[in-house]
Amino acid sequence: SQQGEEDPQALSIQEGENATMNCSYKTSINNLQWYRQNSGRGLVHLILIRSNEREKHSGRLRVTLDTSKKSSSLLITASRAADTASYFCATDEGGSEKLVFGKGTKLTVNP
Amino acid sequence: DAGITQSPRHKVTETGTPVTLRCHQTENHRYMYWYRQDPGHGLRLIHYSYGVKDTDKGEVSDGYSVSRSKTEDFLLTLESATSSQTSVYFCAITASGRPDTQYFGPGTRLTVL
Numbered sequence: 365s366q367q368g369e370e371d372p373q374a375l376s377i378q379e380g381e382n383a384t385m386n387c388s389y390k391t392s393i394n395n396l397q398w399y400r401q402n403s404g405r406g407l408v409h410l411i412l413i414r415s416n417e418r419e420k421h422s423g424r425l426r427v428t429l430d431t432s433k434k435s436s437s438l439l440i441t442a443s444r445a446a447d448t449a450s451y452f453c454a455t456d457e458g459g460s461e462k463l464v465f466g467k468g469t470k471l472t473v474n475p
Numbered sequence: 476d477a478g479i480t481q482s483p484r485h486k487v488t489e490t491g492t493p494v495t496l497r498c499h500q501t502e503n504h505r506y507m508y509w510y511r512q513d514p515g516h517g518l519r520l521i522h523y524s525y526g527v528k529d530t531d532k533g534e535v536s537d538g539y540s541v542s543r544s545k546t547e548d549f550l551l552t553l554e555s556a557t558s559s560q561t562s563v564y565f566c567a568i569t570a571s572g573r574p575d576t577q578y579f580g581p582g583t584r585l586t587v588l
Contacts, residue, residue: 395575406565406579407518452517454577461506461525461569462533463577467517 370453370469378474383440385469387453388433394456396429397463398438401450410438410451443473478502479580481566487586494553496583498566500546506569507549508577509533509541511562518565524549556587 371386387396395414399407413420413429413436420427426439440447450470454463478501488494498507508523510533520533522541530541538560542550553560566580 397576404582406581407567407577409576409578412575456575462508462520462523464520464534465510465518467515 370451370466372469373467374470374472376472376474377443379443379445381443381473383443383447383471383473385438385451385471387436387438387466389436389453389455390434391455391457393431396427396436397454398425398427398436399452399454399465401452401468403449407452440471443471445473445475447471448473479566479568479578481564481580481583483583484581485584487588488556489588490557491555494556494585494587496551496564496566496585498549498551498580500549500568502568502570503546504568504570505546507543508567508569509539509549509551510565510567511535511560512565512582513562521551521564556585558587561585561587 369388377383393415395412397412398410400410401407411422411425411427413427415431424441429436450468452465452468454465480499482497506525509521510518511521512518519535521535521539522530522533524530524543527543527546540552564583567577569577
């Protein structure tokens with residue numbers, strides 16, 4: 365079953381703008397993660413936020429988590445052409461060692 | 476770099492033939508996973524392993540089997556490939572020191588004609 369669902373499915377912005385993508389999930393979680401995938405490559409872990417955290421930063425990335433709404437957002441500030449990729453959220457189903465991935469948001473940053 | 480390699484990287488085969496994909500890791504991690512990635516479906520878990528000879532099914536395990544006879548290798552077998560198994564297959568591991576984060580291999584693109 366698809367746990368996380370990203371929104372929007374595709375996003376196109378200009379370099380320097382901020383990009384925001386959202387993830388909704390269905391069941392209780394211990395943590396939520398965001399991954400990036402460049403075309404033709406494997407996924408790369410970006411950031412993890414635990415269920416008792418509300419916000420986390422890593423460089424130009426800011427992740428928020430609202431467990432009451434079962435949703436998370438990933439903000440990329442001052443985007444660059446190199447940020448062009450697909451972004452996936454992933455959740456553990458109630459603390460399972462398995463991750464369930466969403467279908468992803470395809471971000472295009474135009475120079 | 477979690478030292479994950481996949482082989483082959485590309486394969487074209489015919490319907491009904493057996494296919495085995497290999498995932499190899501160099502750092503003795505306990506958990507290994509096989510996913511498939513298809514347009515419109517994202518990543519879906521096929522099987523995973525939590526130790527030598529310890530495996531379990533994922534969301535889309537029908538038509539696939541796995542084996543893990545040693546820590547470093549996790550094999551995915553399609554006993555009789557079908558066109559619906561045309562996909563990109565990714566192996567992942569959970570690093571021992573970071574149990575929540577998965578590290579992915581480069582993927583294997585499989586085409587079943």
